[in-house]
Amino acid sequence: MSESYNLNLPLIVPGQAQKHVTVNEALARLDALAQLRLVALGVNTPPASAVDGAAYGLGAAPSGAWAGQAGQIAIASNGGWSFVAPRLGWVAWDEASKGRAVFDGAAWVADAQSLQASGAATLGQIAEVSHVIGAGATSTTAAIIPQNAVVIGVTGRVTSAITGAGLTGWRLGVAGADNRYGAGLGLGLNAYALGVTGQPQAYYAPTPLVLSGEGGSLAGGEVLLAVHYMALQVPRAV
Incomplete structure (x- = not known):
C-alpha cells in the first residue's frame, strides 16, 4: 500500500x-x-x-x-x-x-530546545519542590538544583502562609548568596517569588535553595519552588 x-x-x-x-x-x-x-x-x-x-x-x-x-x-x-x-x-x-x-x-x-542528529542537545528544564518550612533563622530545601545546571532563575509560590515571630518577609537564595533569587518576599498565601539570575549561573554540584527570615525567625509555612535551568546532553556513544 x-x-x-x-x-x-x-x-x-x-x-x-x-x-x-x-x-x-x-x-x-x-x-x-x-x-x-x-x-x-x-x-x-x-x-x-x-x-x-x-x-x-x-x-x-x-x-x-x-x-x-x-x-x-x-x-x-x-x-x-x-x-x-x-x-x-x-x-x-x-x-x-x-x-x-x-x-x-x-x-x-x-525538553530539547535544540538538538543534533548525534544526540547532542540543549535542554530547557524545570525542577520543582514543595518545601515545608522548618523553624529557625533559615530553612534549606533538598538539593533541587541539579549538577551541571545553568540556572536562569527561580520562582516560587507560597502555598501555606509563612509564619514566625516578628517576621516581615523572607529571602530566597543559596548558601553564600541568600538573596540571589529574591528579598523582601511576601508571607501570605499566594505571595510569590520571581528571581532572575543576573548572569549565567552554573552549579557544578547538586545544590539546595535556602530560605531566610527577615525581621525574625521562620516558624512554619510551605512554598512551592521551581528552578528554571538549562542542561547539556552529550552526543551518543559510537
Missing part, C-alpha cells in the same frame, strides 16, 4: 474496493499524529486496553502485540495496533512526564 511522505498515511489506489477503510485508517493516523500526544515514552509492554487513537512511543525491546516494532509509535486502532516510524524533528507531548520531547532521528529527547 502506498503511503504519504510525512505521516505515512495510507493512500487510495485506482480501482480500490472499500475505499472507506483506507480513508478511515488515514484519518485515524492523522488524528493521532497531527497534534502528537504519547501516553508514555520508552514503553515495551502493550496495555491491557487502550482507547482508539492513543499513541505510545515504544522502547528498545517491545513484546506481545508490539514485538518487532522497537522505536515505533504504536497507535491503538480497532482493538489492534498500527505502527508509524517517527521522523527527525517530530515533536510530541509526553503525557506521563508532562513534558515535550523531540525526535532526533534515533531517540526521543525530553
Whole structure:
C-alpha cells in the first residue's frame, strides 16, 4: 500500500474496493499524529486496553502485540495496533512526564530546545519542590538544583502562609548568596517569588535553595519552588 511522505498515511489506489477503510485508517493516523500526544515514552509492554487513537512511543525491546516494532509509535486502532516510524524533528507531548520531547532521528529527547542528529542537545528544564518550612533563622530545601545546571532563575509560590515571630518577609537564595533569587518576599498565601539570575549561573554540584527570615525567625509555612535551568546532553556513544 502506498503511503504519504510525512505521516505515512495510507493512500487510495485506482480501482480500490472499500475505499472507506483506507480513508478511515488515514484519518485515524492523522488524528493521532497531527497534534502528537504519547501516553508514555520508552514503553515495551502493550496495555491491557487502550482507547482508539492513543499513541505510545515504544522502547528498545517491545513484546506481545508490539514485538518487532522497537522505536515505533504504536497507535491503538480497532482493538489492534498500527505502527508509524517517527521522523527527525517530530515533536510530541509526553503525557506521563508532562513534558515535550523531540525526535532526533534515533531517540526521543525530553525538553530539547535544540538538538543534533548525534544526540547532542540543549535542554530547557524545570525542577520543582514543595518545601515545608522548618523553624529557625533559615530553612534549606533538598538539593533541587541539579549538577551541571545553568540556572536562569527561580520562582516560587507560597502555598501555606509563612509564619514566625516578628517576621516581615523572607529571602530566597543559596548558601553564600541568600538573596540571589529574591528579598523582601511576601508571607501570605499566594505571595510569590520571581528571581532572575543576573548572569549565567552554573552549579557544578547538586545544590539546595535556602530560605531566610527577615525581621525574625521562620516558624512554619510551605512554598512551592521551581528552578528554571538549562542542561547539556552529550552526543551518543559510537
